[in-house]
Amino acid sequence: MTKAYYLLLPLLALCGCQLISPEEEEENPIVNFEFTTQAEVDDFFNRFISEINGDITVRGGEITNLNGLLRIQVIRGDLRIVGTSELPNLDGLSTLRRVEGDLELINNSGLINLRGLTSLEAIQSNVYLINNWSLISLRGLDNLAEIGGELVFNTIPELADISSLSNVTTLGNELYLNNCTSLKNLEGLHNLEFITSDLNIIGNDSLESLEGLRGLLHVGGQVFVVENGGLTDLCGITSLINNGFSGNYETRDNGYNPTQDDIVDGNCSN
Known part of the structure; x- marks a missing residue:
């Protein structure tokens, strides 16, 4: 995916209105x-629905809490x-266990943490966390074990802790x-071993180390x-490089920019 794609996502999310209507499927609409x-x-709580065979979208400045969704355990589409x-x-x-589509948290200026997702174990498609200006941690995702698609963090200026992953x-x-x-x-990603596609780390000015990726063994893409100006320690990807990584490799405009040979030779930090 290109950087432009992720920059467009917030606009698509804001204008993509969903109708509240069943499609014509007799047995499981x-x-x-x-x-x-x-x-x-609030009114949704009285519908006693625990499984959603479709998408849930919450949008707008009037929403202050999601307590009316407390009965939901499974969403078979996207949660936006x-x-x-x-x-x-x-x-x-707090009772949500599985999202079978995407989890999209986009343009939520007051969102501080993800407390409430403590029962969530699986997101079977993508996770998009974009333009959440007040989000400081991923607290709430501590039991999440499965992400079936991509994991995207884009423009979250206060995020300082991803240990819940x-x-x-x-x-x-x-x-x-x-x-x-x-x-x-990147502490919190230390158990991540396998990325099917790309590893992209761009423009994170305070990032000092990739040590949190020390368990990473495979990246299928690039x-x-x-452009991580404070990054001087890339030793966290040593296992990845030594494990025969063969994709495109580019480091530039960081505090230190070792080549693959530098990392193999142990010159992974400055």
Whole structure:
């Protein structure tokens, strides 16, 4: 995926309205729910629905809590929370165990943490965390073990702690980390062994070390580590390089830019 693609995602999320209507499938209809007011969220609690055979979209500045979604355990489509300003956490999703589509948290200016997702074990497609200006940690994702697609962090300037991702061992697509300017290390990804596609780490000014990737053994696409001005320690990808990585490798405009041969020779930090 290109950087431009991720820059467009917030715009697509804000304008992509979903109708609340079932498609014509007699036995198991697909129903997409969209909530734009707090009253709509609150009223949903009385519907006693635990499995959603479709998408859930929450959007708008009026939403302050998700308590009305407390009964939901499985979402067979996407979970989108976009364009909120007064939602500090995701506490109302505390029984959610599985999302079979994407998890999209985009343009939520008041979101501080992901508390409320503590029961979530699997996201079978992609995770997009984009333009969440107040998010400081991923607290709440501690039990997440499966991400079937890509994991994208884009423009989360206050994010300083990703340790809650410690149970994730495999990504079904790429890892994309861009413009998270408070993040100093990648501790929390130490159990990640396998990335099916690319490893992209771009423009994270405070990042000092890749030590959190020390368990990484395979990247199926490129390694692209650029424009991280404070990054001087790339020893965390030593196992990856020594394990026969053969894709495109580029490091530039970091605090230190070792070649693959440098890393093999032990010159992985400055």
